[in-house]
Amino acid sequence: MDVNDVLRDVNPAEVTNLTIPDFMIGARIWLAVGELQFYTVLGENGMPSLVEPSVVNPRDPSANVSWGFVEYTLNEAGIYADISFVDFMGLPLGIILESETTTVQSALGPEIGSVQNICNDLAGQAAIDGQPWDRLCVYNAAGNPLRVLSPVDYLTLDADAFDGYYDSYVDSVWERYTSEPLTILTQSSAGPVNCTVDPSTNLLSCEGDNRAYAQPTAADIFGCNSGPFAIEASDNAVHLAVVPRLCAAFNRGTLLLDDGNVTPTFPMNVYYTNDGPKNWYSAFVHRYEADGKGYAFAYDDVVPDGGADSAGLTASPDPEVLTIVVGGSSTRE
Known part of the structure; x- marks a missing residue:
């Protein structure tokens, strides 16, 4: 693919179309308000490896950018796509999958204003139990919340956080x-x-x-x-x-x-x-998801037989269109 096929500037309320190639395994579609910095480094074997933006490195070139991604695999079996907040929740994203034979599937993602609302709730919980829930929120220079880190990612910054909590x-x-x-x-x-x-x-x-x-x-x-x-x-x-x-x-x-x-x-x-005790990060992420769907910890796809999906995984053997909704959903199911 030409780089111009995968890098797009999109204005608010604008729709853009992108044709993605077959046989993409463990791929991501990245979206950001601003520009994200990607680069490669050479390993000891002389082979280049991609360095992606990091939410746990305050000196990362993209640290002050609000961003998120949609994960997908597209191969001979079809498509598997999801929105994941296992590591963090930043730019609100949702997905709608249309296909030839299956019904429309969706994970509408966080509501408009969800990052601020989650940060407010985490601050309230920190005041109740004394745990550093409020520190999961990352702010820009103007004091506006950019993203919310999951507790497991925050622990890479402060290994003693939540010590003894459970x-x-x-x-x-x-x-x-x-x-x-x-x-x-x-x-x-x-x-x-x-x-x-x-x-x-x-x-x-x-x-x-x-x-x-x-x-x-x-x-x-x-x-x-x-x-x-x-x-x-x-x-x-x-x-x-x-x-x-x-x-x-x-x-x-x-x-x-x-x-x-x-x-x-x-x-x-x-x-x-x-x-x-419970995972308040996961609880609040699901609270502000329009339909309650979207991974908020690694095994969030565990549900009873016949139970409602909480992970937001969509799949189809014959996909036609995957729509990504950017900026937050205004519809609650």
Whole structure:
């Protein structure tokens, strides 16, 4: 592709069309209010690698630009596209997918003014529990919010942030499932799997799982890829099914609810309703999404069988048009 085919200046309320090539794997469409800086560096092997804008580097050339991206894969199987706020939420984006044979799919994304609203709510939560939720917000020189970092990304800037935040909650979860089983619905051939805490080891063990689970820290829960949630090459199918469902339940704060001993079962309106610790970033991102869709942590696609989609993943074997809505949705479903 010619560079002029992929770099476009678009004015407010203007529509532009772009034809994307087939066989794009793990691709991104970047959008920004202003100009983003991309560059390449040579590795030790002499091969160039692309350096993308970073939300956690205050000296990044694009640090004062509001931007976001849509992720997609387009290959012989069709298209898979989503909006993701796993790392941050900046320029509000939504997607609408039209195809030849499937119904129109959409993830409308954040509402107009959502970044400011989330920052206001995070500041309020910080005043309540003393945790640095307000520091997730990044402001420009004029004092206007540019983006909101996820807690796992903020931890790369302040490793001690949220230290101990989940400790009392995790202790209570461990206490509950010492005396009764936690049933993980693997939504696979493994079926329901019962998990219990062994008091002698303080590990949560699940039937048929090749490894047990130590108590997670806040960083483990926010990232879902460290501590007991780290995946190893030798992990079996049960372990691979338990990890996302267990981590999602911790983020959403459902494990101590009355029926939280079986997961995933709750609809979206029950997520983040517990009185204890939860991922407030994810809660507020979903609060200000027009339809509640869009990944706000790594395993946000964990839902009950037949449950409403919270991740905002769209897919079609015969796509025709992918529309990206920029600047925020004014429609709430």
